[in-house]
Amino acid sequence: MPIHNHDIAAIFEQVADLLEIENANPFRVRAYRNAARTVDSLSQSLADLVARGEDLSELSGIGKDLACKIKEIVATGGLQLLAELEARTPPELAEMMKIAGLGAKRVHLLHEKLGIKTARDLQEAALTGKIKEIKGFGEKIEEQIKAGLGGITTEEKRFKLSTVEPVAQALLGYLKGAPGVKEAIVAGSYRRRKETVGDLDILVTCGHSQAVMEAFVNYEDVEKVLAQGDTKSAVVLRSGLQVDLRVVPEESYGAALHYFTGSKAHNIAIRHLGVKKGLKINEYGVFEGENRVAGKTEAEVFEMVDLPYIEPELRENRGEVEAAPKGRLPKLITLEAIKGDLHAHTKATDGHNTLEEMANAAEDRGYEYLAITNHSKRVSMAHGLNAADLAAEIAEIDRLNSKLKGLVVLKAIELDILADGALDLPDEILQDLDLTVCSVHYNLNLSRDQQTERIIRAMDNPHFNILAHPTGRLINKRDPYEVDLERLLAAAKERGCFMELDAQPDRLDLADIYCKLAKDMGVKISIDTDAHSIRDLAFMRYGIDQARRGWLEPGDVLNTRPLKELRKLLQRS
């Protein structure tokens, strides 16, 4: 079983939790949490890096000690330190920290004073009223614990960006209508356009904050008020989505927007630059001693630490803070740069619109081209096309193209990559196409090596152009299949193939960190909607969001090319 970066990050998080409960040096705890974050957002596999003998202490937040620990985890699957911690401190205590109101200190006290080791112990203590008798605890905290115990096993709930968007926009509209509100904006991971959002952070400037806070907690969709103060309130909506509202003075708007947009790691890096220049940076501004020297706009904040403006999508502390002063920030792709969509279905298989309807909708979007990529025969569930069906579709597209003025429909197909790496239609028919997208739909459970080799074998076919939804993941539903993306990218580069960024909000596949890896390795990405209806063509903007998070510029993207140039790029060999 290969060790994933995610597994290593989880072990470091667990170590951090247990150390914190043991009241260890808080900076040591932070070091483990920082390392977990670094490891989790790395696009290359640590197991591979270890195998290649690379120096892991080059990674930010990883020193000599943690580099050794990573090697230990890769070699043994576990960590001696964690085993020792778990022998001293019951691991279930770490789970308890997920209960609202319980942190490391209180969990430690529960263990020390009442001998609580498990969630069951905790429940019993809460029900028999023992908890409120501990000094520092009370009635309310005991109630919070009782209420929180039910949710202890559920995983951290994150909502898809596309799910949250209408909720956020409705609430934002409501708040903009509240008395005295001047500016209102959603910050946080929503503004960074992360594929999933844990909660909403809304920032408001206004005359009198109390009226806004009142309006906020009385919003019709609010189920529970978690906190209500003069400058900060928090609620849970009926959907379970938590929303935090912050009110700041106008002169602090930029600093607050920067602060609440995050990410946390980015903010820490920026503050670190501030500290070096003798500046204090917080949500109210940039301060030199007592004097506010900046804060009205975000650009001012960056300027104070000698940086150009950094786009929200880049603020993950994945190199943007280092790249910015060197003038090496990417000029991120925008929706307007897209000249066409290279993955779309029609009624001929599992789409909902006809060829002509799809073409007209694409033309309405101002596209130069649209590739029709219906499923091939192996995907029988979607009534995949056989060679004769495809021949008929090609003829139909030719007829349509002779009528169309502003748009060219490209003759294409979404081929299934069979378990042995063969493509599921004969080469004779494929040579009549403008391009192919190829994807894995079945046998998702192969080993990492087998899956990688299967796909590379498919790329060996000269008709293979674009690997569609390259990891097969469905956000919050299905993990990516095991595959060595770095090898796939190297193979694609060698053969003149491309990777898709599938813009379906359920997929967003490739993920941001792999888009950046592809860019770094010189493999172009095709941002496609995989549309099954004319409405789905609008998913392109989610793909753009993800591409921007992956540092992609127009030049890194295949379908920013005019048709003539696109055709040239699709010619292999």
Place this chain on the structure above:
DNA sequence: GCCGTTTTCGGCCCGACTGTTTTCAGTCG
């Protein structure tokens, strides 16, 4: 445990709200 054009030792981002308190610790983001 990490990190270094002030440092290889001594720093490490910062503020709001809540609950249990009589001035503050803990939690959270």
